[in-house]
Amino acid sequence: xxxxxxxxxxxxxxxxxxxxxxxxxxxxxxxxxxxxxxxxxxxxxxxxxxxxxxxxxxxxxxxxxxxxxxxxxxxxxxxxxxxxxxxxxxxxxxxxxxxxxxxxxxxxxxxxxxxxxxxxxxxxxxxxxxxxxxxxxxxxxxxxxxxxxxxxxxxxxxxxxxxxxxxxxxxxxxxxxxxxxxxxxxxxxxxxxxxxxxxxxxxxxxxxxxxxxxxxxxxxxxxxxxxxxxxxxxxxxxxxxxxxxxxxxxxxxxxxxxxxxxxxxxxxxxxxxxxxxxxxxxxxxxxxxxxxxxxxxxxxxxxxxxxxxxxxxxxxxxxxxxxxxxxxxxxxxxxxxxxxxxxxxxxxxxxxxxxxxxxxxxxxxxxxxxxxxxxxxxxxxxxxxxxxxxxxxxxxxxxxxxx
Amino acid sequence: xxxxxxxxxxxxxxxxxxxxxxxxxxxxxxxxxxxxxxxxxxxxxxxxxxxxxxxxxxxxxxxxxxxxxxxxxxxxxxxxxxxxxxxxxxxxxxxxxxxxxxxxxxxxxxxxxxxxxxxxxxxxxxxxxxxxxxxxxxxxxxxxxxxxxxxxxxxxxxxxxxxxxxxxxxxxxxxxxxxxxxxxxxxxxxxxxxxxxxxxxxxxxxxxxxxxxxxxxxxxxxxxxxxxxxxxxxxxxxxxxxxxxxxxxxxxxxxxxxxxxxxxxxxxxxxxxxxxxxxxxxxxxxxxxxxxxxxxxxxxxxxxxxxxxxxxxxxxxxxxxxxxxxxxxxxxxxxxxxxxxxxxxxxxxxxxxxxxxxxxxxxxxxxxxxxxxxxxxxxxxxxxxxxxxxxxxxxxxxxxxxx
Numbered sequence: 001x002x003x004x005x006x007x008x009x010x011x012x013x014x015x016x017x018x019x020x021x022x023x024x025x026x027x028x029x030x031x032x033x034x035x036x037x038x039x040x041x042x043x044x045x046x047x048x049x050x051x052x053x054x055x056x057x058x059x060x061x062x063x064x065x066x067x068x069x070x071x072x073x074x075x076x077x078x079x080x081x082x083x084x085x086x087x088x089x090x091x092x093x094x095x096x097x098x099x100x101x102x103x104x105x106x107x108x109x110x111x112x113x114x115x116x117x118x119x120x121x122x123x124x125x126x127x128x129x130x131x132x133x134x135x136x137x138x139x140x141x142x143x144x145x146x147x148x149x150x151x152x153x154x155x156x157x158x159x160x161x162x163x164x165x166x167x168x169x170x171x172x173x174x175x176x177x178x179x180x181x182x183x184x185x186x187x188x189x190x191x192x193x194x195x196x197x198x199x200x201x202x203x204x205x206x207x208x209x210x211x212x213x214x215x216x217x218x219x220x221x222x223x224x225x226x227x228x229x230x231x232x233x234x235x236x237x238x239x240x241x242x243x244x245x246x247x248x249x250x251x252x253x254x255x256x257x258x259x260x261x262x263x264x265x266x267x268x269x270x271x272x273x274x275x276x277x278x279x280x281x282x283x284x285x286x287x288x289x290x291x292x293x294x295x296x297x298x299x300x301x302x303x304x305x306x307x308x309x310x311x312x313x314x315x316x317x318x319x320x321x322x323x324x325x326x327x328x329x330x331x332x333x334x335x336x337x338x339x340x341x342x343x344x345x346x347x348x349x350x351x352x353x354x355x356x357x358x359x360x361x362x363x364x365x366x367x368x369x370x371x372x373x374x375x376x377x378x379x380x381x382x383x384x385x386x387x388x389x390x391x392x393x394x395x396x397x398x399x400x401x402x403x
Numbered sequence: 404x405x406x407x408x409x410x411x412x413x414x415x416x417x418x419x420x421x422x423x424x425x426x427x428x429x430x431x432x433x434x435x436x437x438x439x440x441x442x443x444x445x446x447x448x449x450x451x452x453x454x455x456x457x458x459x460x461x462x463x464x465x466x467x468x469x470x471x472x473x474x475x476x477x478x479x480x481x482x483x484x485x486x487x488x489x490x491x492x493x494x495x496x497x498x499x500x501x502x503x504x505x506x507x508x509x510x511x512x513x514x515x516x517x518x519x520x521x522x523x524x525x526x527x528x529x530x531x532x533x534x535x536x537x538x539x540x541x542x543x544x545x546x547x548x549x550x551x552x553x554x555x556x557x558x559x560x561x562x563x564x565x566x567x568x569x570x571x572x573x574x575x576x577x578x579x580x581x582x583x584x585x586x587x588x589x590x591x592x593x594x595x596x597x598x599x600x601x602x603x604x605x606x607x608x609x610x611x612x613x614x615x616x617x618x619x620x621x622x623x624x625x626x627x628x629x630x631x632x633x634x635x636x637x638x639x640x641x642x643x644x645x646x647x648x649x650x651x652x653x654x655x656x657x658x659x660x661x662x663x664x665x666x667x668x669x670x671x672x673x674x675x676x677x678x679x680x681x682x683x684x685x686x687x688x689x690x691x692x693x694x695x696x697x698x699x700x701x702x703x704x705x706x707x708x709x710x711x712x713x714x715x716x717x718x719x720x721x722x723x724x725x726x727x728x729x730x731x732x733x734x735x736x737x738x739x740x741x742x743x744x745x746x747x748x749x750x751x752x753x754x755x756x757x758x759x760x761x762x763x764x765x766x767x768x769x770x771x772x773x774x775x776x777x778x779x780x781x782x783x784x785x786x787x788x789x790x791x792x793x794x795x796x797x798x799x800x801x802x803x804x805x806x
Binding site (some may be wrong): 209210213214215248249250251252253254322323324325333334335336337338340341342343345368369 | 616617651652655656657725736740772774
């Protein structure tokens with residue numbers, strides 16, 4: 001029988017989340033430690049360390065790791081890793097090497113993890129941005145996150161004490177790498193494509209997933225459940241829209257819908273590599289990489305995230321890119337197509353920008369069924385109607401007319 | 404840079420076609436030899452040996468090869484081979500071991516090849532049929548070919564003297580394995596899916612090819628140009644219909660249309676393996692295997708040709724199956740789909756039998772555009788109109804009314 005891809009690094013999954021008595025004891029110890037409130041992005045990284053999504057990392061990276069990852073996508077030990085996984089603090093917090101600290105949730109202050117600080121170091125933030133994000137422009141939301149983080153980084157092994165409320169909030173949708181691996185094995189799957197998504201799925205996304213299903217055992221529709229940039233559609237609305245699509249337009253025997261707790265970094269090609277890396281931990285042999293994967297604005301070429309997979313050293317990742325070109329409905333093809341399969345003109349293609357879609361949805365206009373399924377649009381319309389109601393209230397309070 | 408798959412057996416292509424002075428000399432020698440008129444199927448095998456499509460075979464198989472191929476898909480030397488490649492003669496022809504013979508075209512008597520006979524042997528024809536075709540039913544066209552062949556088989560190395568008129572008849576469409584390999588290399592392709600076809604391409608076939616294009620560098624639409632069973636559409640009509648489809652509905656940068664000179668054997672799963680084997684010689688990394696590949700009637704389960712690839716010994720073939728389920732237009736999906744991607748009922752799907760299509764075409768009825776492209780249908784209507792005109796003439800001569 002075929003096997004699942006091995007966890008990254010070739011060993012076993014390494015979830016850092018404590019269980020049972022060890023968890024209770026560490027929670028008690030954590031009460032006595034200096035506390036550090038982490039950022040939303042750092043919380044996502046802690047939760048991924050906890051569930052084994054970042055196997056085989058045992059905590060936050062050292063300066064040598066950071067340098068190696070920025071410059072050559074390798075940690076000090078030679079492990080392939082495309083984006084620094086670091087924890088920052090303000091210099092004035094006075095955290096020192098050798099200290100044990102408790103890492104707090106940025107929203108509710110609950111303790112997410114403890115950490116033994118093995119190194120306190122400063123970094124050249126501009127170098128990280130230029131290496132990882134290919135820009136130092138503060139308009140880039142990933143760059144801004146790096147620039148705004150604390151003055152120093154803290155390295156050291158982490159013991160994770162919490163799943164950050166995700167299992168309670170998302171129920172069965174929130175699966176750990178061990179759970180997806182067990183499910184794939186039960187289903188007899190070995191060739192599994194992950195579909196990374198931070199958007200509701202319209203027909204072009206459905207097409208990408210279905211192409212993958214045609215040539216794999218099945219697809220994991222894997223939604224980012226962490227934070228996004230302002231204006232993006234929140235996770236609960238996205239997962240509901242995707243659930244509706246899956247229910248009406250997919251075969252239950254070839255699809256699994258799940259989510260993971262990271263925030264978006266918008267690092268384009270480097271983030272596509274990170275997306276492939278942790279999908280390997282979830283047991284996926286392939287990551288679907290479409291147009292402008294993990295991009296934002298026009299910082300990356302539309303297929304930079306395809307090209308970066310062509311230049312990986314052998315053995316860097318077992319999980320491979322399933323590269324698919326720009327996709328759309330073509331009226332002359334009479335079907336979904338891509339720039340590789342459709343020979344017709346742009347005028348024959350249904351091209352809808354995010355801005356145009358949002359306008360259609362908020363103003364109650366008809367959206368072509370060739371662009372998005374009516375059941376999905378219904379979920380989105382309800383969301384935008386709620387937003388508009390909210391805006392109207394705010395606007396009224398400010399003394400202006402509703403529209 | 405990625406490389407093409409290696410020719411079968413791991414060495415160089417071995418075209419047995421003589422060139423230049425060697426060809427002229429052998430043609431002269433052939434005039435003095437005993438002649439043997441081969442069957443249409445044997446002619447196809449000779450032509451494939453000539454162009455290197457059957458690399459690394461050097462001629463027709465011995466009894467030990469035949470036995471090994473029937474029983475375990477291995478020649479006496481251990482080479483993986485799924486279907487016997489044998490030459491038959493009537494016992495009364497009196498051909499003996501050590502004799503050199505000239506192999507004649509069954510239609511025009513021209514000399515296709517010479518052969519040094521190294522063995523004359525009888526076979527258990529029923530055993531070949533049961534092993535290769537999984538049936539001994541004479542209604543099976545492949546079985547009938549075996550049963551009707553001469554009483555003895557002749558083994559020995561072959562020198563090929565002709566391309567059987569294919570280059571003249573099909574022009575650029577007729578490419579040798581060396582030519583497709585050179586073209587793929589020039590295009591920078593290494594991941595190439597072959598689409599085997601002995602039918603005109605309707606939308607379900609277009610869909611198979613386009614799924615392959617989405618995930619490969621390109622597709623080779625590879626038409627069988629040899630003989631088919633009665634009632635099938637002849638090669639020149641098929642290739643014209645396919646050419647029209649390619650011209651109107653494919654990107655020229657991701658597709659190559661070509662043909663090869665074999666006859667169909669209708670051996671289902673074993674023939675799917677042969678199709679993959681010689682596509683490896685043509686430089687293709689994948690063979691698209693759909694529903695009932697190379698089947699006829701209901702001798703094979705619809706996915707037997709998928710399953711047989713799961714049980715090959717490691718290293719048997721470099722070329723892999725790209726398995727795709729049953730495909731169709733689904734009105735609820737509003738697009739092409741397969742049984743793996745569409746969750747809807749059969750009543751939502753457009754299912755057209757060959758018989759129904761032929762009735763529509765010959766009677767001038769409307770064929771749904773979701774089933775076949777209008778440009779393709781036009782080519783087929785012209786063909787059926789010609790057939791009908793022919794039938795009318797014949798019928799008139801026989802003194803009956805035209806309809």
